[in-house]
Amino acid sequence: MNTITLLEKLVAFPTVSSETNLPLVGFVQSYLEERGFSCxxxxxxxxxxxxxxxxxxxxxxxGIILSGHTDVVPCAAQNWTSDPFRLIERNGKLFGRGAADMxxxxxxMLTVADLASKSALSRPLHLAFSHDEEIGCVGVRRMLDDxxxxxxxxxxxxxxxxxxxxxxxxxxxxxxxxxxxxxxGGHSSCAPLYLNAIxxxxxVVSLLxxxxxxxxxxxxxxxxxxxxxxxxHAGRIAGGVAVNVVASEATVDFEIRHLxxxxxxRIVGDLGRRADVLAETLxxxxxxxxxxxxxxxxxxxxxxxxxxxxxLLAGLVDQPYVAKVSFGTEAGLFMERLAIPTLVLxxxxxxxxxxxxxxxxxxxxxxxxxxxxxxxxxxxx
Numbered sequence: 001m002n003t004i005t006l007l008e009k010l011v012a013f014p015t016v017s018s019e020t021n022l023p024l025v026g027f028v029q030s031y032l033e034e035r036g037f038s039c040x041x042x043x044x045x046x047x048x049x050x051x052x053x054x055x056x057x058x059x060x061x062x063g064i065i066l067s068g069h070t071d072v073v074p075c076a077a078q079n080w081t082s083d084p085f086r087l088i089e090r091n092g093k094l095f096g097r098g099a100a101d102m103x104x105x106x107x108x109m110l111t112v113a114d115l116a117s118k119s120a121l122s123r124p125l126h127l128a129f130s131h132d133e134e135i136g137c138v139g140v141r142r143m144l145d146d147x148x149x150x151x152x153x154x155x156x157x158x159x160x161x162x163x164x165x166x167x168x169x170x171x172x173x174x175x176x177x178x179x180x181x182x183x184x185g186g187h188s189s190c191a192p193l194y195l196n197a198i199x200x201x202x203x204v205v206s207l208l209x210x211x212x213x214x215x216x217x218x219x220x221x222x223x224x225x226x227x228x229x230x231x232x233h234a235g236r237i238a239g240g241v242a243v244n245v246v247a248s249e250a251t252v253d254f255e256i257r258h259l260x261x262x263x264x265x266r267i268v269g270d271l272g273r274r275a276d277v278l279a280e281t282l283x284x285x286x287x288x289x290x291x292x293x294x295x296x297x298x299x300x301x302x303x304x305x306x307x308x309x310x311x312l313l314a315g316l317v318d319q320p321y322v323a324k325v326s327f328g329t330e331a332g333l334f335m336e337r338l339a340i341p342t343l344v345l346x347x348x349x350x351x352x353x354x355x356x357x358x359x360x361x362x363x364x365x366x367x368x369x370x371x372x373x374x375x376x377x378x379x380x381x
């Protein structure tokens with residue numbers, strides 16, 4: 001099977017994050033074991049999803065990891081012109097959910113796996129397939145925990161998110177949180193006698209905007225990013241039960257997209273202190289006034305030194321360092337948990353990911369196949 005045929009098979013598995021990925025993982029496991037790979041499944045608590053870590057070649061800590069996630073974003077509410085889970089070719093492009101993000105790279109991984117099975121490797125090749133990346137890099141954590149327990153080491157790791165085959169050495173980290181505001185409910189006909197939690201939420205949003213402005217003007221800066229500073233974004237507000245009821249509780253969900261130089265837990269702590277001051281001004285009249293901030297999910301940023309990237313990729317790409325990206329990946333977790341130099345490089349563009357009629361250009365897959373063949377040659381002889 002060539003890369004396009006493999007991609008066709010992978011796209012046919014509807015691995016939306018809310019659904020199981022086991023049929024796809026089973027296909028990949030069988031494919032790899034037929035080619036001499038040793039495979040290890042790491043399931044989630046439900047047993048409905050699993051990571052797969054596969055290796056071939058001699059033992060040692062000088063191998064290379066190729067990594068990608070198996071899940072895709074939903075497409076039910078999108079207006080596709082073809083079946084999103086059936087790969088369609090038009091004008092040199094392959095259309096299907098996950099074609100760009102990121103089953104295209106998974107297909108290239110399987111192609112190079114076939115080549116590896118026919119090669120005399122002097123260093124190991126490792127392939128990592130994760131689940132639930134699209135909902136906060138959830139699944140890969142258990143796989144990395146398993147590797148840590150086994151004291152696994154490798155020379156470096158490539159996470160194949162779509163970068164148009166540009167080498168990406170950095171991305172921001174993310175922390176998602178919820179601020180819950182507690183007031184005093186009552187009938188709206190006497191609204192001034194009560195404490196409207198929705199009003200507290202709007203004050204908390206003002207605190208978020210104030211903190212954002214401070215990062216923009218006085219925070220750490222990295223001009224390699226389109227937005228060169230840490231950002232704080234309020235994404236969703238909820239509260240109240242009816243228009244004639246003063247809300248006793250309301251929430252705002254927000255996220256921090258942070259430079260590696262900025263500690264997100266410190267930022268949350270500072271926001272919590274500001275919210276406490278806000279609540280204290282209300283307590284003389286309303287003792288129940290309170291703001292609670294809870295972290296929902298977080299993953300670290302990535303910042304690989306340019307010279308390290310150049311050393312890892314010398315001879316494989318024309319320009320070893322070209323970019324940092326604002327979207328997050330699992331690469332920061334590989335760096336943080338395993339202390340393995342990690343970069344992001346893969347076929348396709350995130351401009352096409354997550355959209356109706358998602359596609360990847362055939363030429364991009366061909367470029368990736370050539371690149372991974374060069375990576376494989378590093379492991380031979």
